Amino acid sequence: MVKNVGAVLVTGSGGAGCGRAIAIRFAREFPVVVCDIDETGGRETVRLIKDNGGRAVFRKTDVTDEAQTRALMEFAEFEFGGLSVLVNNASSPAPSGEGIGGWGPPLQTDLFGTLHATRYAIEVMRRRGGGSIVNMASISALWHGRKTSGGFSGYDVAKAAVIRLTTVLARELATDGIRINCLAPGWIATDGPRQYWESLNPDERAQRGVPSRLLSIADVAEIVHRIAADESLNGSVIVWWSEDSPQLIEWGDRGYRTINAVPLGKEKIGDGVACKPTDRS
Numbered sequence: 001m002v003k004n005v006g007a008v009l010v011t012g013s014g015g016a017g018c019g020r021a022i023a024i025r026f027a028r029e030f031p032v033v034v035c036d037i038d039e040t041g042g043r044e045t046v047r048l049i050k051d052n053g054g055r056a057v058f059r060k061t062d063v064t065d066e067a068q069t070r071a072l073m074e075f076a077e078f079e080f081g082g083l084s085v086l087v088n089n090a091s092s093p094a095p096s097g098e099g100i101g102g103w104g105p106p107l108q109t110d111l112f113g114t115l116h117a118t119r120y121a122i123e124v125m126r127r128r129g130g131g132s133i134v135n136m137a138s139i140s141a142l143w144h145g146r147k148t149s150g151g152f153s154g155y156d157v158a159k160a161a162v163i164r165l166t167t168v169l170a171r172e173l174a175t176d177g178i179r180i181n182c183l184a185p186g187w188i189a190t191d192g193p194r195q196y197w198e199s200l201n202p203d204e205r206a207q208r209g210v211p212s213r214l215l216s217i218a219d220v221a222e223i224v225h226r227i228a229a230d231e232s233l234n235g236s237v238i239v240w241w242s243e244d245s246p247q248l249i250e251w252g253d254r255g256y257r258t259i260n261a262v263p264l265g266k267e268k269i270g271d272g273v274a275c276k277p278t279d280r281s
Contacts, residue, residue, distance in 0.1 A: 006128060007080035008228075009033040009072070011063050011117055012090030014041030017190040018136070019089040020048070021221035026228075027054030030084060033076045034058045063090050063113030073120040082128035085228045086121040088114040088135045088162070093155040103154025110158035115165065122178060130177025132228045137162045137184040139241060144256070148209030159184070163237055170235025179234040181227050186242035189214040211242035 008026040013019035014036025023032050027049040034049075034056055036042040042058040049056040057079055061072045076083050092109035095102035114135055125131030140151050141159035166182035173180055187193050187210070197205070197214055205212060223246055227233060237249040 006082040006084030006131075007031045007033050007076050008085040008087070009035060009076050009083055009117075009121070010087040010089055011035045011061075011113065013045050014038040014043075014058075016041070018188060018217050018220050018224075019087075020045045021217040022087055022089060022224050023056070024049055024052070024054075025218075025221040025225050026085065026087075027052065027056055031055040031057075031080050033072075033079070035061045035063070035072055035090070037062050063117055064108040066116045069113070069116040070120045073117070073124045077124045077127070082131075083121055083124045084128075084131055086117060086125075086131070086133045087224060087228070088117050088133070090114075090117075091136070091155075093152050095152055095154055100154075103157065106152065106155040106158040110155065111161050114162050118165070118169070118180070122173065122176070125178050126176050131179075133173075133178065133180040134224050134228050135162050135166050135180070135182040136224075137166075137182050137237070139184050139186045139239060141184060142239065146209075150209070166237065167235050174234055179231070181233050181236045181238065183220075183224060183227060183238050183240065185215055185220055185240045186244075187211050187214050188220055188242075189216055213242055215240065215242050 008023075008030045010019055010023040010026070010032065013023040013034045015038065019036070023034055023045055026032055032049060032054065034042045034045045037060065039058070039060050042060065046056040046058045059072050059075050061068045063069050073083065090109055090113050092105035094105065096105050118133060118135075121131070121133060137159040138155070140156045141163055163182055163184065166180050169180050187197065194214060197210060200208065200210060202212065204210075223238070223240065227236075227238060235251060238246050239249060240246045
């Protein structure tokens with residue numbers, strides 16, 4: 001076993017979607033820790049990596065469990081001497097019931113799972129002298145209201161929080177040589193979205209706000225790899241609409257494209273209050 005190389009850890013990499021593709025892409029250059037609640041799927045990802053000449057190990061972990069997630073990071077450090085890259089990919093988008101009460105799965109997995117993994121990966125990366133974290137969000141976290149139906153409310157809330165988690169941690173982690181960035185992709189050609197997309201004709205897609213094409217999981221894996229490797233990126237949010245190319249949101253962006261006057265009646269609002277120096281606390 002080779003020590004002090006530093007591994008790449010990809011949460012939610014036991015399925016047939018982006019997590020597995022990301023793990024396989026990184027395995028061309030790094031040993032990989034495959035993490036999932038699906039043991040069969042996780043071991044299949046390891047097999048695929050090894051069949052291509054890479055190194056990988058599997059660790060069954062539920063990232064919603066803080067103790068399990070901490071043990072996962074310690075496992076990665078023990079197996080490979082450290083952690084070079086963490087990709088927070090684990091997701092549970094579907095609600096467990098109607099209304100706010102059904103938001104538990106995405107909040108626990110997409111938000112708190114990301115938070116747990118990030119927290120304990122930071123500890124491991126600090127001991128190694130640095131690292132790179134890539135969080136997976138979604139374009140669904142960017143809209144200020146939907147003009148077409150669809151989506152999962154709890155998932156949107158969780159992914160919006162993941163974006164903000166990325167930007168608020170960036171400066172703090174930079175002093176330790178740790179970079180943290182976020183990818184917000186559009187529709188990806190995983191099983192569920194692809195089947196729905198294929199069930200619609202072009203006119204129906206346009207009417208329902210469905211993109212005219214889907215991102216491939218191989219392309220998503222490639223951009224995640226590039227984000228992790230690009231030392232110029234920290235606290236960055238990369239948006240990739242399905243019909244466009246990857247775009248970088250400018251640091252300090254106010255979060256809206258257009259803004260209009262508030263129609264609150266005839267009285268003018270918004271002049272503010274001029275404060276003299278002696279008025280400041």
